[in-house]
Amino acid sequence: MSTYFMFTLKAFVNQLAFRSEVWLRLLGNYFAILIQVEIWRAVIGNGGSASTTVEQMITYSILNTLLFALLLNRVSSKVDGSLKSGSIASELIKPLSYPLYLLFDGLGQSLYQFIFTVIPSLILAWILFGMLPPASTIHFIAFLGALLMALILSFLLGYLVSLLAFWFLSHFALSWTLGGLITIFSGSFLPLWFYSPSWAAVAKLLPFQYLGYVPAAIYLGNQNEAELWRTIALGLIWIILLLVVAHWLWGKAVRRLIVQGG
Amino acid sequence: MTLLLFSKLVRLLLKEKMEYRADFVLSAFAQIISYAGDYIVIWLFMKQFNSIAGWNWPEIALLYSIGLFTYALGASFSFVQMSGLEGQVREGTFDTLLIKPVNPYLYLISRGFNLAYVAHISISGTVLIWAIAQLNLQWSWTDYVYLLLALISGAMIHAGLLTAIGATTFVWVRTGYLFSLFFQLKEFISYPLPIFGTVVQLLLTVGVPLAFVNFYPAAFLLSYETSLIPHWAKWLVPLAGPLIYGLGYRFWMYGANKYQGAGG
Numbered sequence: 001m002s003t004y005f006m007f008t009l010k011a012f013v014n015q016l017a018f019r020s021e022v023w024l025r026l027l028g029n030y031f032a033i034l035i036q037v038e039i040w041r042a043v044i045g046n047g048g049s050a051s052t053t054v055e056q057m058i059t060y061s062i063l064n065t066l067l068f069a070l071l072l073n074r075v076s077s078k079v080d081g082s083l084k085s086g087s088i089a090s091e092l093i094k095p096l097s098y099p100l101y102l103l104f105d106g107l108g109q110s111l112y113q114f115i116f117t118v119i120p121s122l123i124l125a126w127i128l129f130g131m132l133p134p135a136s137t138i139h140f141i142a143f144l145g146a147l148l149m150a151l152i153l154s155f156l157l158g159y160l161v162s163l164l165a166f167w168f169l170s171h172f173a174l175s176w177t178l179g180g181l182i183t184i185f186s187g188s189f190l191p192l193w194f195y196s197p198s199w200a201a202v203a204k205l206l207p208f209q210y211l212g213y214v215p216a217a218i219y220l221g222n223q224n225e226a227e228l229w230r231t232i233a234l235g236l237i238w239i240i241l242l243l244v245v246a247h248w249l250w251g252k253a254v255r256r257l258i259v260q261g262g
Numbered sequence: 263m264t265l266l267l268f269s270k271l272v273r274l275l276l277k278e279k280m281e282y283r284a285d286f287v288l289s290a291f292a293q294i295i296s297y298a299g300d301y302i303v304i305w306l307f308m309k310q311f312n313s314i315a316g317w318n319w320p321e322i323a324l325l326y327s328i329g330l331f332t333y334a335l336g337a338s339f340s341f342v343q344m345s346g347l348e349g350q351v352r353e354g355t356f357d358t359l360l361i362k363p364v365n366p367y368l369y370l371i372s373r374g375f376n377l378a379y380v381a382h383i384s385i386s387g388t389v390l391i392w393a394i395a396q397l398n399l400q401w402s403w404t405d406y407v408y409l410l411l412a413l414i415s416g417a418m419i420h421a422g423l424l425t426a427i428g429a430t431t432f433v434w435v436r437t438g439y440l441f442s443l444f445f446q447l448k449e450f451i452s453y454p455l456p457i458f459g460t461v462v463q464l465l466l467t468v469g470v471p472l473a474f475v476n477f478y479p480a481a482f483l484l485s486y487e488t489s490l491i492p493h494w495a496k497w498l499v500p501l502a503g504p505l506i507y508g509l510g511y512r513f514w515m516y517g518a519n520k521y522q523g524a525g526g
Binding site for chain 2: 034168169177
């Protein structure tokens with residue numbers, strides 16, 4: 001296991017070379033949050049809507065913008081690069097698990113983002129826009145759990161796309177499709193409680209909601225305890241399901257591997 | 263001469279792309295799904311709140327579509343070329359471009375002319391036409407001419423800004439994050455400008471003049487108030503494109519002339 005943690009460390013140290021971009025990233029996050037804050041002020045600013053206050057929506061927007069920086073969404077482009085350059089062949093003969101290597105490498109990047117982007121952005125956003133505290137201790141603990149699930153699910157989805165790329169020979173189309181599905185069903189901009197009932201019903205069955213809506217909604221206490229358990233259970237089912245599919249596809253993909261270049 | 267060269271390079275490019283025809287079609291299809299996702303989320307948002315800053319759903323669809331359409335048009339001549347410059351400068355392959363007996367800028371943009379934007383153009387064009395029909399506007403022919411000019415100008419604004427960012431490669435080499443910042447700024451113009459504070463409105467009008475891409479033209483066409491630009495200046499707005507593109511080009515050529523190599 002310590003080998004894999006070394007990959008995390010290595011990815012982290014690699015990212016350190018780009019420290020100068022921290023200010024630009026902060027500015028980028030500030031813009032992203034500002035846009036959402038102004039939108040929510042414009043539509044629910046005065047008086048507020050029946051169920052949601054502007055403060056809640058500001059907190060929701062901050063959480064989602066920062067969560068996005070943490071997600072492991074570079075997996076498929078990394079594998080694609082190895083497939084196209086042919087270096088996948090030498091990576092596969094190493095005595096280690098390739099998917100675990102990808103996971104820990106991705107975690108290293110997330111760790112870097114957490115320290116150098118998320119924490120400073122969080123402080124900045126808290127000062128400039130104000131943030132609500134978590135609804136309760138239980139909700140905060142559940143929120144941390146939901147974050148972990150978001151990381152795992154984002155990895156698994158990206159990994160599945162990269163495995164399918166063994167057949168498609170390019171991850172481009174699949175990644176864009178996945179991105180579109182995440183935009184529609186994650187609720188990372190518009191919370192699912194604002195979706196029309198039929199769209200919300202579909203979104204609440206799919207795994208994409210864990211990449212946006214679920215952690216923020218739990219943080220805000222928008223889910224009571226019964227709902228909370230149901231959400232977590234469904235998330236676990238999705239994780240297991242995607243793991244099984246990924247494992248099965250992996251076996252097939254390795255045998256199908258076509259190295260295009262090198 | 264250059265036009266002939268351009269068409270020849272594009273034909274070469276077309277051949278190259280059609281080697282991977284299935285991939286090209288699949289990719290275009292996937293991009294349409296992705297942008298449909300953006301439209302769906304805005305539609306769901308508008309369904310819930312009915313209007314934002316007084317703009318209803320077809321009006322927002324019009325605003326967003328002009329933004330996406332002009333981006334695609336402008337970016338096909340600039341984005342991939344300018345973001346790829348980083349690798350070329352670092353590896354030193356950019357130098358080979360400078361010894362060709364053609365304008366390096368024209369060569370770079372035509373060789374990299376990106377056909378993949380057909381996806382963006384088809385979805386945003388379709389929604390744009392739908393929105394105009396839906397709004398049941400009593401437009402005279404001058405309004406249609408104005409829209410056309412605005413589309414051309416908007417494309418030139420995008421291309422000009424992306425070209426200017428590309429030019430910074432000659433100094434800083436690593437520019438990837440400036441492009442991300444550009445895309446984040448572009449998010450602002452998906453919504454009517456008045457929802458933002460004065461600072462942002464000024465920034466998008468004077469600093470990074472993205473508001474000229476879609477907000478000002480759409481506001482004039484839909485007869486909305488624009489606090490920063492008086493109504494008599496309506497026909498000056500489409501001049502922003504040529505101006506910004508010209509400046510971007512001059513800046514790029516200036517950078518290319520100063521270019522010393524990155525030591526690769």
